[in-house]
Amino acid sequence: MTHKRFLLLLLVLWALTLVQGEVQGQSEFELRTAEGGVKVYVRSEVNDEMSVRVTTSAHATVGQALATIDDAPQYPEWVHRCAEAYVLPGGDANAYTYYSRIDMPFPFGDREVVGAISQLIDPQTGILTRTIQADPEAIPPNKGVDRIGVYSAVWVIAPNTDGGIDISCTVRTAAGAGLPNLLRKEVMTGGPAKTVRNLVARLEAVAPASAGG
Numbered sequence: 001m002t003h004k005r006f007l008l009l010l011l012v013l014w015a016l017t018l019v020q021g022e023v024q025g026q027s028e029f030e031l032r033t034a035e036g037g038v039k040v041y042v043r044s045e046v047n048d049e050m051s052v053r054v055t056t057s058a059h060a061t062v063g064q065a066l067a068t069i070d071d072a073p074q075y076p077e078w079v080h081r082c083a084e085a086y087v088l089p090g091g092d093a094n095a096y097t098y099y100s101r102i103d104m105p106f107p108f109g110d111r112e113v114v115g116a117i118s119q120l121i122d123p124q125t126g127i128l129t130r131t132i133q134a135d136p137e138a139i140p141p142n143k144g145v146d147r148i149g150v151y152s153a154v155w156v157i158a159p160n161t162d163g164g165i166d167i168s169c170t171v172r173t174a175a176g177a178g179l180p181n182l183l184r185k186e187v188m189t190g191g192p193a194k195t196v197r198n199l200v201a202r203l204e205a206v207a208p209a210s211a212g213g
Helices: 003-026 062-070 072-077 181-206
Strands: 030-035 038-044 050-058 082-087 095-102 111-121 128-134 151-159 165-173
Touching: 038 181, 050 181, 062 111, 062 128, 062 151, 062 165, 062 181, 072 082, 072 095, 111 151, 165 181
Parallel strands: none
Antiparallel strands: 030 038, 038 050, 050 165, 082 095, 095 111, 111 128, 128 151, 151 165
């Protein structure tokens, strides 16, 4: 190998190392809080977006959890800052679109999400995987409400060896764009954590000793 080719090879390997490091950095979540069995991880994304992952466990079944998160009209009772929610016509039990309006304090206007849901319980493992992808063009926006164009989420709810379920919810959104730092933090990181805590409380209030999936 000539000296020129050797230097070129070193340059290529160095560039690949940089790319690999950047990709690995993008995939890392930072543990923000761990309180009461609920862990909250965060990761900054491009364009003022943020990813938040919340993990915890509950004394309930996968079926009970699915029934609760499928009941959109009840979201205002436990989903943080949700003022209204409903399922759009069409779709089926495992693939449908829903609407949710986020209540914001004055002087900020409310925000809304229209999301396409796809979900499946694996017949072998009993694990529920539920994905949500923003579908902002599904229905016309409401006057005076900001439609969130960037929103995606993945729920994984699995039976655990303690007879309950493990819950993981990862959300990526720009819902906090343009908000003051304290409110942005409350919406972007506090919201998912409070929502999951409320979900656990709701499940355990009706099924404190449930087992399995």
